[in-house]
Amino acid sequence: MKVLRSPHNPIIEPKDVKPSRQDFEVIGVFNPAVARLADEVILLLRVAERPVTTNPNLSLVPIYDVSKGDIVNKEFSKDDPDNDFSDPRFVIKAGQMYLSSISHLRVARSKDGVTFNIHDRPALSGENQYETFGIEDARITALDATYYIDYVGVCPNGVTTCLASTTDFSSFKRHGVIFCPDNKDVTIFPSTINGKFYALHRPTSAVFGKHEIWLAESPDLICWGNHRRLMGPRADSWDTGKIGAGAVPFRIEAGWLEIYHGVNSENRYCLGAVLLDAKQPWRIVARSTTPIFEPQADYEFNGLFPNVVFTCGLLYEQQKLKIYYGAADTSVCYAELPLQHVLDTLNL
Amino acid sequence: MKVLRSPHNPIIEPKDVKPSRQDFEVIGVFNPAVARLADEVILLLRVAERPVTTNPNLSLVPIYDVSKGDIVNKEFSKDDPDNDFSDPRFVIKAGQMYLSSISHLRVARSKDGVTFNIHDRPALSGENQYETFGIEDARITALDATYYIDYVGVCPNGVTTCLASTTDFSSFKRHGVIFCPDNKDVTIFPSTINGKFYALHRPTSAVFGKHEIWLAESPDLICWGNHRRLMGPRADSWDTGKIGAGAVPFRIEAGWLEIYHGVNSENRYCLGAVLLDAKQPWRIVARSTTPIFEPQADYEFNGLFPNVVFTCGLLYEQQKLKIYYGAADTSVCYAELPLQHVLDTLNL
Numbered sequence: 001m002k003v004l005r006s007p008h009n010p011i012i013e014p015k016d017v018k019p020s021r022q023d024f025e026v027i028g029v030f031n032p033a034v035a036r037l038a039d040e041v042i043l044l045l046r047v048a049e050r051p052v053t054t055n056p057n058l059s060l061v062p063i064y065d066v067s068k069g070d071i072v073n074k075e076f077s078k079d080d081p082d083n084d085f086s087d088p089r090f091v092i093k094a095g096q097m098y099l100s101s102i103s104h105l106r107v108a109r110s111k112d113g114v115t116f117n118i119h120d121r122p123a124l125s126g127e128n129q130y131e132t133f134g135i136e137d138a139r140i141t142a143l144d145a146t147y148y149i150d151y152v153g154v155c156p157n158g159v160t161t162c163l164a165s166t167t168d169f170s171s172f173k174r175h176g177v178i179f180c181p182d183n184k185d186v187t188i189f190p191s192t193i194n195g196k197f198y199a200l201h202r203p204t205s206a207v208f209g210k211h212e213i214w215l216a217e218s219p220d221l222i223c224w225g226n227h228r229r230l231m232g233p234r235a236d237s238w239d240t241g242k243i244g245a246g247a248v249p250f251r252i253e254a255g256w257l258e259i260y261h262g263v264n265s266e267n268r269y270c271l272g273a274v275l276l277d278a279k280q281p282w283r284i285v286a287r288s289t290t291p292i293f294e295p296q297a298d299y300e301f302n303g304l305f306p307n308v309v310f311t312c313g314l315l316y317e318q319q320k321l322k323i324y325y326g327a328a329d330t331s332v333c334y335a336e337l338p339l340q341h342v343l344d345t346l347n348l
Numbered sequence: 349m350k351v352l353r354s355p356h357n358p359i360i361e362p363k364d365v366k367p368s369r370q371d372f373e374v375i376g377v378f379n380p381a382v383a384r385l386a387d388e389v390i391l392l393l394r395v396a397e398r399p400v401t402t403n404p405n406l407s408l409v410p411i412y413d414v415s416k417g418d419i420v421n422k423e424f425s426k427d428d429p430d431n432d433f434s435d436p437r438f439v440i441k442a443g444q445m446y447l448s449s450i451s452h453l454r455v456a457r458s459k460d461g462v463t464f465n466i467h468d469r470p471a472l473s474g475e476n477q478y479e480t481f482g483i484e485d486a487r488i489t490a491l492d493a494t495y496y497i498d499y500v501g502v503c504p505n506g507v508t509t510c511l512a513s514t515t516d517f518s519s520f521k522r523h524g525v526i527f528c529p530d531n532k533d534v535t536i537f538p539s540t541i542n543g544k545f546y547a548l549h550r551p552t553s554a555v556f557g558k559h560e561i562w563l564a565e566s567p568d569l570i571c572w573g574n575h576r577r578l579m580g581p582r583a584d585s586w587d588t589g590k591i592g593a594g595a596v597p598f599r600i601e602a603g604w605l606e607i608y609h610g611v612n613s614e615n616r617y618c619l620g621a622v623l624l625d626a627k628q629p630w631r632i633v634a635r636s637t638t639p640i641f642e643p644q645a646d647y648e649f650n651g652l653f654p655n656v657v658f659t660c661g662l663l664y665e666q667q668k669l670k671i672y673y674g675a676a677d678t679s680v681c682y683a684e685l686p687l688q689h690v691l692d693t694l695n696l
Contacts, residue, residue, distance in 0.1 A: 097556055129577070157560060157577050158553030177575040180531070180562055181553040205506030205529040206554035208445060212505060214528055216571075223566050223573035227525040229477070229505050 002341040003293060008114050010299050010331030017047055018120045020104060021071070024049040024062070027101055028304050030326030032108070033138035034313035035147055035169075041315070042169050043108040043116060043324060044123065044138040044149065045332060048304075050101040059083070061091050062102040063133065064126040071102060071126075088304070096156065102126065102134035105151060107169050113315075113322065114334055123172065124164060130155050130177055135162070139312050141188040141248050148221060150199075152184045153177065161186040161201070163221060175222055179203075185213075185244030188221065189256065189281070197221055198281050200230065200245035200258065211242035213260065215282050228282045231274065238262055238270050238291050246271060246311040247323070251278070252339065254348070255285050259292070259321070261310050269308040270294040271325070273342045286346035292337060293323065303328025350689040351641060356462055358647050358679030365395055366468045368452060369419070372397040372410070375449055376652050378674030380456070381486035382661035383495055383517075389663070390517050391456040391464060391672060392471065392486040392497065393680060396652075398449040407431070409439050410450040411481065412474040419450060419474075436652070444504065450474065450482035453499060455517050461663075461670065462682055471520065472512060478503050478525055483510070487660050489536040489596050496569060498547075500532045501525065509534040509549070511569060523570055527551075533561075533592030536569065537604065537629070545569055546629055548578065548593035548606065559590035561608065563630050576630045579622065586610055586618050586639045594619060594659040595671070599626070600687065602696070603633050607640070607669070609658050617656040618642040619673070621690045634694035640685060641671065651676025 014026040028048035035042045051060035051073045060073040076083045076091050076098075084092040091098045104125035108116040126134050133154035141148045149164045149172070158181020166172045179186055185202035192198075197218040204211055212232040216224040233240050239262020249258040256276040261269050272288035295307050311325040321337040362374040376396035383390045399408035399421045408421040424431045424439050424446075432440040439446045452473035456464040474482050481502035489496045497512045497520070506529025514520045527534055533550035540546075545566040552559055560580040564572040581588050587610020597606040604624040609617050620636035643655050659673040669685045 095557070156556055157558055157580065158551065159555050160575065176573070178573045180527075180549070180551040180564070180575040181558065182551075182555050183528070201528070203506065203528040203530075204552075204554045206552045207507050207530050208504055209443070210505055210529070216528070218571050218573070219567060220571075220573075223564075223568075223571035225524070225526045225566075225568075225571035227508065227528040232505065 002338065004336040005297060006114055006334040009297065009333040009335075010327060011114055011334050012043075012045065012108065012116055012118065012332035014330065017045070017106065017118055019049055020047070020122050020125070021049075023051055025052050028330050029106075029332055030329050031137045031310055031312045032324050032326070032332050033140040033149065034315060034324045035140040035142060036315060037147075037169065039111065041110045041113045042140075043110075043313075043332070044140060044169075045106045045108055045118070046103050046136050046138070046326070047106045047122070048101040048103045048134075048329075059085065059091055059100065061098045061100060063098070064102070064131060066129050066132065069127075074098070099133045099154065103136045105135060105138050105149075123169065124149070124151070126153070130157075130160055130162065132156070137184065137312055139187050139248055141190050143190065148188060150178065150186045150188060158182050159184055178222055178224060185246070185261075187245040187248045187258070189249055191251075193279060193281060199224060200249070200260075202244040203227075211244065213243055213245055230276075230282065231284060231287065233262070238264050238294075239272060240265055241267070247314040249276065249281075250314075250316045252316075254278075256281055257316075257342070259311055259314060259323070259342075262291070267307065268295060269310050271309055271311055271323075273345060275346055275348075286348050288342075288345035289347055290345050292342050292345050293325075293335065295328075297327070297333075299331055299333065300327045303330030305329035309333075350686065352684045353645060354462055354682040357645065357681040357683075358675060359462055359682050360391075360393065360456065360464055360466065360680035362678065365393070365454065365466055367397055368395070368470050368473070369397075371399055373400050376678045377454075377680055378677050379485045379658055379660045380672050380674070380680050381488040381497065382663060382672045383488040383490060384663060385495075385517060387459060389458045389461045390488075391458075391661075391680070392488060392517075393454045393456055393466070394451050394484050394486070394674070395454045395470070396449040396451045396482075396677075407433065407439055407448065409446045409448060411446070412450070412479060414477055414480065417475075422446070447481045447502065451484045453483060453486050453497075471517065472497070472499065474501070478505075478508055478510065480504070485532065485660055487535045487596055489538050491538065496536060498526065498534045498536060506530055507532055526570055526572060533594070533609075535593040535596045535606070537597055539599075541627060541629060547572060548597070548608075550592040551575075559592065561591055561593055578624075578630065579632060579635065581610070586612050586616075586642070587620060588612055589615070595662040597624065597629075598662075598664045600664075602626075604629055605664075605690070607659055607662060607671070607690075610639070615655065616643060617658050619657055619659060619671075621693060623694055623696075634696050636690075636693035637695055638693050640690050640693050641673075641683065643676075645675070645681075647679055647681065648675045651678030653677035657681075
C-alpha cells in the first residue's frame with residue numbers, strides 16, 4: 001500500500017484538548033507543525049476555541065483585547081439583520097469581519113509519534129495588536145540548536161506571518177511580523193543556500209485575485225526580499241484554485257522537496273509535491289501531476305471545513321514522509337508515504 | 349496665500365511627451381518622483397501610453413512579452429459580451445484583468461524647477477515577468493551618492509514594489525522585487541535610523557479589505573521585515589478610504605514629516621501630513637486633521653481619474669515644501685506650501 005494512514009486516526013481530536021478557559025470549548029485541533037527534539041516528536045497544534053453560550057439568539061466572538069491583556073467576548077445578536085452568519089467561520093457586521101473562533105498554539109509530545117501528551121496550557125497565543133483574532137498554522141524550522149516557528153497572526157488589519165523561536169518548546173521568544181498582509185503558508189528552508197535563508201510564502205493579490213506560491217530570501221530571518229513568483233494554480237487540475245506551501249521543505253538527492261496544498265474547483269484540499277533545484281530553489285524541477293494525498297477517510301470528509309487534508313509539517317525519515325496533517329479543520333491525523341510514491345507523481 | 353500653485357500648471361502635459369513608439373499615444377504623465385542632482389531638478393515621470401487604434405470596435409491592450417522582449421498589443425473586441433470595458437482603466441475577460449494602458453518611467457530635467465526638458469526615450473520600462481503590465485509611481489531616495497528608486501511593477505500575478513538605483517539617471521541597476529503582492533506607495537527614508545533603513549509601505553488585506561500604511565525595516569534595502577502597522581483611514585474624515593504614503597519623508601526639527609494621500613468617501617484624493625518620531629518612526633506624533641492640499645483647479649478636477657492630487661515626491665527647501673504632483677492621473681503640476689501651513693494642520 002502506497003499511503004498508510006494511521007489506524008489510530010484521528011490521533012488528536014477536540015475532546016482530547018483541554019480548553020484554555022472554563023467558558024471556552026475546543027471546536028478544532030488541526031494543522032500541526034512538527035519537530036524532533038531529542039527522542040521525542042513535538043507538535044505545535046492549532047487549537048480553535050469558541051465561547052460556550054447557552055443563549056441560542058446570541059453569538060459570542062472571542063477577541064484578544066490588548067489593553068486588558070485578555071480575550072473578551074463580543075456579543076452579536078442572531079436576530080439583528082445587520083449581522084451576517086452565513087459562513088460559520090465568520091461574523092460580519094457593517095462590513096467588518098470577525099472570526100467566530102480564536103486559535104492558539106499548543107505543544108504535544110510523543111515518544112512513538114502517534115500517542116501524544118497534550119499540554120494543558122497554550123504555548124503561544126495572541127498577545128499583541130497583530131494577533132487579536134488569534135494565531136494559526138505554525139511551521140517549525142530547525143536551524144542549528146534553535147527552532148524557528150513561523151505562524152499566522154490575524155487581526156482586523158490583515159493576515160500576517162510572525163516569527164518566534166525556542167530551544168525547548170517551554171519558553172519562546174517573539175521576533176515580530178516577518179510578512180505583511182495578507183500573507184500565510186510561510187515555510188522557512190532548514191538550511192541556508194549560498195549564505196542566504198529562503199522561505200516559501202503565499203501573498204495575496206487582491207487586484208488580480210491570485211493566491212500563489214512565492215520565494216523570498218533573507219539575511220537574518222526577519223527581513224525578507226528579492227521576492228520571486230514560484231508557481232500558481234494550474235487549469236483543470238487538482239490544484240486549480242488557491243495553492244500554498246505546506247510542510248517545511250527537505251533535501252533529497254534531487255533537490256528540495258516541498259509538500260504543498262492545492263484546492264480544486266470544488267474546494268477540496270489535497271497535497272502535492274514540487275521539487276526545487278538544490279542550489280537555485282527558484283527553479284522548479286518537477287511538480288505533481290496528481291495529488292500525493294487526498295481526502296478519502298470519513299474524518300477527512302466531515303468536519304468544520306469538509307474535504308480537507310492540510311499539512312504544516314512532516315518528518316522525513318527512512319525514505320518515508322511521516323506526515324502530520326489537519327483533517328477537515330477538525331482533527332490531527334498521521335500518514336506515512338514512501339518517498340517513491342511522491343516521486344512517482346513528479347514524472348521525473 | 350498659503351498654497352501657491354504654479355501659474356504654469358500643468359507644468360507637463362501628455363502632449364509634451366513623445367510616445368515611446370510610433371503606434372502609441374501618451375494619455376497621461378503624472379505622479380513624478382523628484383530628486384536634486386547638482387544644479388538640476390530631476391523628475392521620474394510616470395508616462396501612460398496606449399496603442400492608437402482606428403477601429404472603434406476594437407480595444408488594444410499593451411502587454412510586455414518577456415519572450416519577445418517587446419510590447420505586444422492584445423486585441424479585445426468591443427462586440428464580445430465576455431469583455432468588460434466598464435472601467436476605462438481596465439479590460440476584464442473571463443475573470444482576468446488587463447490594464448488598458450501601460451506606464452513607464454521617463455526622466456525630465458530642469459534648472460528652474462518648473463521648465464522641464466523631457467527625454468525622448470523611457471528611462472525604465474517593463475522588462476521582466478513582474479512588469480508585463482508596466483511600471484508606475486516611482487519614489488527617489490538619495491542615500492550617500494546613490495539614488496534609490498522604488499517603483500510599482502504590475503503583472504497578472506500581482507502589484508509589487510521593485511527597486512532600482514542610479515548615480516546619474518542615465519544608467520540604472522535593478523535590484524528585484526522588494527515588496528510582494530499587493531504592495532505599493534513605498535517610500536524609503538533618506539537616512540538610516542539606529543543603523544537600519546526604514547520604509548513606509550501600503551500592503552493590502554484582501555481578507556479584511558484594508559489599505560493602510562505600515563512601516564518596515566531593512567539591513568540592505570532589499571529585504572524588509574519587522575512590519576508594523578502605522579495608521580489607517582479615519583472615520584468621517586478626508587482620509588476615510590484608502591491611504592498611502594506619498595513623498596519620501598524628510599526631517600524637520602520635530603521629527604520625520606511624511607506627506608501622504610487619503611481618499612474620501614467620494615473617491616477624492618487629497619494630501620495630508622503625518623509627523624513621526626525622529627528616533628522611533630513607528631510612533632505617530634501628529635496627523636493632519638484637515639488636508640494640506642486638495643483638488644481645486646480645473647486640471648485637478650478633470651482628467652483620466654478626476655478629483656485627484658497625488659504626490660510621489662517633493663523638495664524641502666527654504667522652509668517650503670516644493671511639491672510635484674499628479675493631477676487627475678493626467679498631468680504633472682507644481683505647488684509650494686510653507687512648512688508652517690503643514691504644521692498648522694497637525695494641531696501640535
